[in-house]
Amino acid sequence: MLSFTYLGLVLLQLSSAHFILKYPPSLGFDDDLEGNAPCGGEDVKFADNDTNIQVGGFSVSILSTHPQGQWLFRATLDQQAPFNWTNLLPVVDEVGLGDFCPTGLAVPQEFVGQKGLIQVIQDAVDGKLYQCAAVNFVSGVNSTVGSSCTNATGLTTTITNQQNFTSESASSSSTASGTASATSSAAAATSSGAAVMHPASQSLLAIVLALPLGLLAI
Numbered sequence: 001m002l003s004f005t006y007l008g009l010v011l012l013q014l015s016s017a018h019f020i021l022k023y024p025p026s027l028g029f030d031d032d033l034e035g036n037a038p039c040g041g042e043d044v045k046f047a048d049n050d051t052n053i054q055v056g057g058f059s060v061s062i063l064s065t066h067p068q069g070q071w072l073f074r075a076t077l078d079q080q081a082p083f084n085w086t087n088l089l090p091v092v093d094e095v096g097l098g099d100f101c102p103t104g105l106a107v108p109q110e111f112v113g114q115k116g117l118i119q120v121i122q123d124a125v126d127g128k129l130y131q132c133a134a135v136n137f138v139s140g141v142n143s144t145v146g147s148s149c150t151n152a153t154g155l156t157t158t159i160t161n162q163q164n165f166t167s168e169s170a171s172s173s174s175t176a177s178g179t180a181s182a183t184s185s186a187a188a189a190t191s192s193g194a195a196v197m198h199p200a201s202q203s204l205l206a207i208v209l210a211l212p213l214g215l216l217a218i
Helices: 002-016
Strands: 019-023 051-054 061-064 068-076 085-087 092-095 098-100 114-124 127-138 156-159 174-176 196-199
Touching: 019 114, 019 127, 061 114
Parallel strands: 051 127, 085 174, 156 196
Antiparallel strands: 019 061, 061 098, 068 085, 068 092, 068 114, 092 156, 114 127
């Protein structure tokens, strides 16, 4: 009986959660405050041991408990408000709950040698949710994908032509980096975590999810 009770508590906790930024490590997670911009209610703090992020290519590992939503992946060198964000991709439509690991994200070369933030925003049934990671931007491209970078079976994504959510506040400044890896093919999702990428139009960018194209090991 104890084991069933414990399992029930775990499932209840997951069902009440929104999303968790697993990599790069989040500044912190408070389910009740995750709707607070820019970082889910967490103070922006930097440390000597912040994660190194290669500007030429890295991955972001997420656990989402919503069956569908839209995502924005952004970066900034600003260490306090107001933050000037650079979009790493257009808005991504995603269907499927569980692990989600977009890869091949890149930031401008001029970020090298500086500290900054990676911001992940999900727009889902509960509204906009925010998580941030404090990182060191370094040169290079990582060439491996760690076992933690997986996508849930059946998860699909679509790269839109939007640079912000349709209801995004105009007070949150952002620009597009246009540096995402591109691919002309999309593979069906499997238990190993490959995700389906559906281009929204012929002119849109596409990225590879969980394929070894110069990505970060996590």
